[in-house]
């Protein structure tokens with residue numbers, strides 16, 4: 156019987172119960188003291204030295220889709236595959252959050268709320284989705300699904316990724332040389348890239364300068380994709396009319412950060428797509444069974460590429 160060590164800091168009992176139910180042929184432990192001999196580890200960002208001590212470790216399963224913190228921690232021993240979280244719960248959560256924020260801006264809900272607070276009845280110019288240009292940066296499991304759904308609603312949708320994609324009614328842009336064209340004149344820019352050396356600080360002043368005037372920036376990737384000062388300057392200069400931000404360089408966002416009180420900035424506390432243990436365990440269990448049946452693991456991180 157192979158052992159699974161759940162090395163998480165919260166909801167451990169729930170993860171243990173779900174994993175034991177899904178994988179009854181395995182020993183599932185939730186305490187570092189019992190982890191010796193584990194073949195599999197389920198981790199977020201593990202405490203220093205814990206993974207290195209697992210001499211029979213075969214696979215690390217991350218409970219997060221973004222694994223930059225795990226890679227940067229250097230805690231995963233060389234040669235051990237890292238499986239990132241790809242599951243329906245994450246994709247559905249992200250889709251809901253992005254659609255909610257995009258549609259709220261598209262239909263001026265925040266502006267009407269503001270007018271309501273002042274007792275003002277004043278219709279704004281309402282635009283059809285087909286006349287709104289939306290660009291999604293990242294067209295993977297999350298970005299691809301989001302871009303497809305936005306196109307289905309009718310938005311004039313573009314998606315940018317490293318390799319070209321075929322998503323119905325979405326114009327695909329691939330590679331560094333295509334980035335400027337992908338964001339040019341976008342009314343709404345949505346970031347769903349992974350954080351890697353190639354994407355860090357990508358959302359800087361030169362990039363934002365290509366957006367349409369009074370564009371809306373929506374960031375649910377990572378805080379380090381964004382140059383904070385460029386967002387503040389773009390709001391001041393009118394390139395941006397709003398930024399909806401779920402992720403930040405430092406989390407929780409420090410109380411002294413100017414984002415907190417900026418009227419053009421809308422903050423959610425990294426909740427766009429939380430990992431739901433039930434769907435996450437189903438994804439881990441399916442992949443682990445594949446692995447033990449001799450098939451290739453799915454969603455293994457390419458460490459050199461960083462995602």
Ligand SMILES: NC(=O)c1ccc[n+]([C@@H]2O[C@H](COP(=O)([O-])OP(=O)(O)OC[C@H]3O[C@@H](n4cnc5c(N)ncnc54)[C@H](OP(=O)(O)O)[C@@H]3O)[C@@H](O)[C@H]2O)c1
Pocket residue numbers: 220221222241245249292293294295296297298299315316317318319330331347348349350351353354375376377401402425426427428429462
């Ligand atoms: N806010 C939240 O609650 C939350 C929750 C979950 C995830 N996230 C963030 O969302 C990110 C994306 O997740 P995912 O599951 O969609 O990842 P994914 O499936 O790996 O997709 C990543 C996409 O980004 C593209 N990409 C990566 N590096 C690029 C580069 N240098 N230039 C152009 N395109 C590049 C990839 O291109 P290819 O397809 O060509 O490889 C791919 O389309 C995560 O890494 C995480 O940071 C946030």
